[in-house]
Amino acid sequence: MNGAQALLRTLVDGGVDVCFANPGTSEMHFVAALDAVPRMRAVLSLFEGTVTGAADGYGRIADRPAATLLHLGPGMANGLANLHNARRAHTPIINVIGDHARDHKAFDAPLESDIDALTGWLQGWSRTSAAVEEIGADAASAIAAALTAPGQVANLVLPADVSWSEGGEPGTFTPPPPPVPVDDDRVAQIAEVVRGGESTVLLLGHGTTRERGLVAASRVAAATGVRLFAETFPARIERGAGLPTVERLGYLAEQVQWQLTDVRHLVLVGAKAPVSFFAYPGKPSELVPEGCQVHVLSGLGEDGTGALEHLADEVAAGVSPVLQEPVRPALPSGPLTPQNWTEVIGALLPEGAIVSDEANTSGLMIPMTTAGAPRHDVLTLTGGAIGQGLPVALGAAVAAPDRPVVCLQADGSAMYTVSSLWTMAREGLDVTTVVLNNRAYAILRMELSRVGAEAAGPRAGQLLDLSGPDLDFVSMARGMGVPASRATTAEELADQFAKALAEPGPHLIEAMVPSLL
Amino acid sequence: MNGAQALLRTLVDGGVDVCFANPGTSEMHFVAALDAVPRMRAVLSLFEGTVTGAADGYGRIADRPAATLLHLGPGMANGLANLHNARRAHTPIINVIGDHARDHKAFDAPLESDIDALTGWLQGWSRTSAAVEEIGADAASAIAAALTAPGQVANLVLPADVSWSEGGEPGTFTPPPPPVPVDDDRVAQIAEVVRGGESTVLLLGHGTTRERGLVAASRVAAATGVRLFAETFPARIERGAGLPTVERLGYLAEQVQWQLTDVRHLVLVGAKAPVSFFAYPGKPSELVPEGCQVHVLSGLGEDGTGALEHLADEVAAGVSPVLQEPVRPALPSGPLTPQNWTEVIGALLPEGAIVSDEANTSGLMIPMTTAGAPRHDVLTLTGGAIGQGLPVALGAAVAAPDRPVVCLQADGSAMYTVSSLWTMAREGLDVTTVVLNNRAYAILRMELSRVGAEAAGPRAGQLLDLSGPDLDFVSMARGMGVPASRATTAEELADQFAKALAEPGPHLIEAMVPSLL
Incomplete structure (x- = not known):
């Protein structure tokens, strides 16, 4: 089997069975291999920014990566902006970038460029597959990298000759370890903070704005009086009737300052301490109020949801979460307004x-x-x-x-x-x-x-x-x-x-x- | 005056009076400065790939740079693919990329990214303006860099605080030296080649596919029997009735091989030796025929047009160019066809x-x-x-x-x-x-x-x-x-x-x- 077929088989065996694609000539063997590996669903987009944004949306909902297929450096360049969003969302994505055959690169053909500079911009896992014998293992590593907590874009550069050469072998994907559990001491320290009676906010970040995390956080809030916020731009937040409602921090620095007025303790749960989206003349970038102590219940890559549940067990045994009642606005009438x-x-x-x-x-x-x-x-x-x-x-x-x-x-x-x-x-x-x-x-x-x-x-x-x-x-x-x-x-x-x-x-x-x- | 105003004044004084823009918050002082510097025409685009492509088209026709205005790393990312085309075209462009205020960068706000990685991908001139006092001089340097033969994209990263701070001073643009003249010895060597009577091709590249270069090359061809080709994808080629018609090398390797059959001498004039656009299994990337000697009349940054005129004076004194007759196809009828x-x-x-x-x-x-x-x-x-x-x-x-x-x-x-x-x-x-x-x-x-x-x-x-x-x-x-x-x-x-x-x-x-x- 050729490299492209080995790649596709590795992907589908590893649970990656959707590929958002905008291919070019250097990706034609990948495209041809779709007929050999029909379990892979290929979805054509007309622009790479759509490819990468779609892979982001897919990963946020499926909790497993889609693959992309991008054409050389310029195709990757077109896909970068939405990969930047995916990076911030910690979305697992297998980002496949076709490249010229390795022998062809030295000739500086028109589409030649430094793909590593672009993958470097994303600061995540990246590998150029160096031989057809390795593409299966490389793809398996990419899946594992993409799924390693908190999740990331894994870039796999695929030279055309690696794709077309015979001798490929599917690789075996080994699931990465689960998120690192937060140790008892840290939970105990935070339990002391939330029980302390001072104005305290739990800031819910990556991975903790879904049902389990929200319910546990709501129990903590109900039991102790701490307030809850979600980070300004969650990758995915579950909400609506039957779930705890957690307000997001505002986009404007002024909103955040108002939301955090007089807060003495800010507990981060997979979130970063809030900063201004942009800088403004004479205004601070950091939005943590003066005199507020910042604590970390869980960092990225740690099991924030588990830590919240553990914390709830400590401080809110027997306390129920506050769940949103089903309530809808009446249907309005008249010309459209912003409201x-x-x-x-x-x-x-x-x-x-x-x-x-x-x-x-x-x-x-x-x-x-x-x-x-x-x-x-x-x-x-x-x-x-x-x-x-x-x-x-x-x-x-x-x-x-x-x-x-x-x-x-x-x-x-x-x-x-x-x-x-x-x-x-x-x-x-x-x-x-x-x-x-x-x-x-x-x-x-x-x-x-x-x-x-x-x-x-x-x-x-x-x-x-x-x-x-x-x-x-x-x-x-x-x-x-x-x-x-x-x-x-x-x-x-x-x-x-x-x-x-x-x-x-x-x-x-x-x-x-x-x-x- | 603030940094943005100093930048705009430097640009318009240096002959850069069009700015293709897709701004964001960090570029608002640049935008505001447009009212203070009305000589700058700002053209809004709805996507950065349009901004940069437009700057490329402008530069190819105007022979002087337009400015762009892009929003941070993601805006630059969206503009990269057409900057890649501009890089290959050697189009002069002042590529202005707004960045966060310098103090804000450490906070890793959502839009923060490594802009240098992206400018590095373009392999041209790049500078981050480090202080409001320097932005005028930086902009002047950028214009000179963009116009330095053969022309390039000059990236100017503009931190928001450099833009908004007072204390800016317009810089003075010093025109770069003209393209380096090709010395007499080289012209004499090439004269010997074209007079040699063996199958010879002049390959016209950057800057030589306009009237003066074409006329000189045509005189050489008429006098010596050498054949002329233009590179496959010229940035700009002048053609039509009254000008010499010069066929371009084909896009497909097979076409080029056919065009260069039995050629013994290939003379490069601001062009690279032809290579295949893509690699194909078992086919060569280099398209220079076996046994063909490659000569360089002029390299990039050298005055290829002057060299062609010099060569024509040597080998084609008194010989006229072969000019295209005005001739048009008849208006066809019937359903549309590829022809x-x-x-x-x-x-x-x-x-x-x-x-x-x-x-x-x-x-x-x-x-x-x-x-x-x-x-x-x-x-x-x-x-x-x-x-x-x-x-x-x-x-x-x-x-x-x-x-x-x-x-x-x-x-x-x-x-x-x-x-x-x-x-x-x-x-x-x-x-x-x-x-x-x-x-x-x-x-x-x-x-x-x-x-x-x-x-x-x-x-x-x-x-x-x-x-x-x-x-x-x-x-x-x-x-x-x-x-x-x-x-x-x-x-x-x-x-x-x-x-x-x-x-x-x-x-x-x-x-x-x-x-x-």
Whole structure:
């Protein structure tokens, strides 16, 4: 068997049976091997940023990696921004980058570049497969690396000749050790802190914002009076009726400072101490209040959920978590506003939904209006690199074909990876995308004043304005095979959203929401 | 004045008065400074790949750099693929990458990343401005670096606090030295080769495929019988009636081998010895025929055009160049074919057009059918990273508002940077885009068999197929404000192409061309 076949067999035997792909000539043997290894499902995307974002969405929902297939350095370059988000999300991904045959590299052909510089940028596991005999073992190592707690992007560079040469052998994937348990002493120390009666916050980070972690944290809070927050951009947070509701730290430094006012103890659970998303003249980057002591219950790679359960056993024996009541907003009426569109979503969000949230400024109210909706998962913009919402929704829908996926998508960000819509149509994925079209980079209007750029005038304003011409997402979606409609009132949005959810396959609704700013 | 203002003043004083931008929060002071420095024209794009591709197209036509404005590492990442093409084209670009304030970097905020790894990938000039007092001088150095022969992408990383701090001073740009002249001895040696009477080819590379270089080379050929080729993917080649016609080396190794059959002397003029674009099992990467001696008339950074003129003076005194007669194909009729659409373009291409050519497999005949059209420039896919055609057309149109720009664009590649259409509409640019919609990655169908991937079956074929759903570029273009129409016959294409050329502003024609393969 050739190297490509050995690679694919290793992947599917290791539980990696979806590959998001945008191949080129150097990847043709990988593509050909798909017929030899039919257990691998290949999903074509028209741009690598969609490939990598989809792999991120898939991994966050499936809890196991998808593979990608990227074409040489430039293909990898196009995929980097969403790999950056995946890195911040600690999503397991097998990122396969085709390269020229090894003998060909010295000739500096047009597409030649230093792929290691790009994998280095991601700071994770990376290996170039050096021989066809090794590709199976390399792939097995990549799976193990991707799944090693807390999860990561594992880059596997695949020279074309390694792919096409005979002599490949499938490798055997050895599951990595589970996350490191937190020792009793640390739990005991934190138990003392939370029992101390001073103003204390538990900050829930990677891996602890799912049912088990939330329930344990809620028990601790109920028993001791500590408050809970989730990190600003969780990779995945479970929420809705029947689960504890945990507010996220705000995006703006001012929000965080307000949320943490007078806090004396901040306990990190797989989270980092909060810092400002951007720097602002004369404002601090660190957001831990003065005089607040920072404690670590669990670091990345440690079993934060287990530690929370252990802590709950210590300090909250017999105490129940506080669970969200089922409660939905009433269906609003009238022209769309930055608030009422979120009420429509809250009123209609279906049971078991996966929400890919890149609504940005338009989405400020969405956590409130969906808190009591049926149980759902929210996937957020972990790394701040916009253009994540659509591909993450795509990948999530591949991972969970039985669940409805809702993509809440700001207009400006949508344009980065808009061809995701085509793949949703091709694969018949049940994704309902709501594009919030406010015809502006609204967040930058806000930031322009927040950074103190007082001299800004109309020429600056032009750069934040997405009108003239207006983007028409209905036409664009239809051009990519996705049924689409436009809503200008809450009634229209409700009607269109309900219909889209009721019909299988992808839909797009362009919601004409005025800018908050 | 603050750092951003000092930067902008330095740029416009140095002749850099266009900035293609996709800014974020860390770039808000740069954006605000646009009102203080109105000589700088800022052109907003909705994706960084469009920003950098536009800067490439601008530089190739203007012969001076545009600036970019990119948002941190992820913004730079999105721009890399077209910067790779620009690197291969030796296009002067001032690539401005905003970064976090220096004090903020240690906090590893979500968008933090190692920007140096990305600039390093481009292997060109790069500097992080370390203080507001230095930004003016840094910008002046960047302009000089970008313009230093043969031209390059100069990366200038701009920390937000350097941008917002007071104390900036404009820097003074010192023009770099001109390209190094080729000495008399080398010209004399090459004169001997071309006079030798053996089968000889002059391969014209960077900077020598414009009028002066072509005329001199043609005189040499006319006087000595040597043959001329241009490199496969010139950054810019001038052609059409009244200029010497110089065939380009083929994309496929087999074509080059055929073109260079029995050649005994290959003389490189700013070009590299030809190598295969990709590696193929059992085929050589080097395409210089056995027994052929390779000579260098000029290397990159040397004055190849001057050397050709010097050589012509030596060997072709009094000999005239062979100039292309004006000759156009007749307007064809009937359903579109891979050939007849190129005859329509050849029949109607306007005087002084700039052609951004990313037609790929659909464009195989276009060099032949446009050879005798009125004089025009062709900009080709220098680095092989697809998604260049639309943004390069955009940038070229900004550089030459008085010239018609024609973008010949394959369907698959179009989707990488399709939002370029919106910027064309916003800026009212006179670009006529013809999308060749063959509903396939046709080139990969060819490559799948060329690489010897015999096992490929229907599952592989699915990954090369862009139908189901069919991409509808008319809808997509209209969704971005560009008037659009669809042509299925040669008559329709001719009619729509002529109308689009006659009307100002952008137009898109979706030409339903069957796949060659």
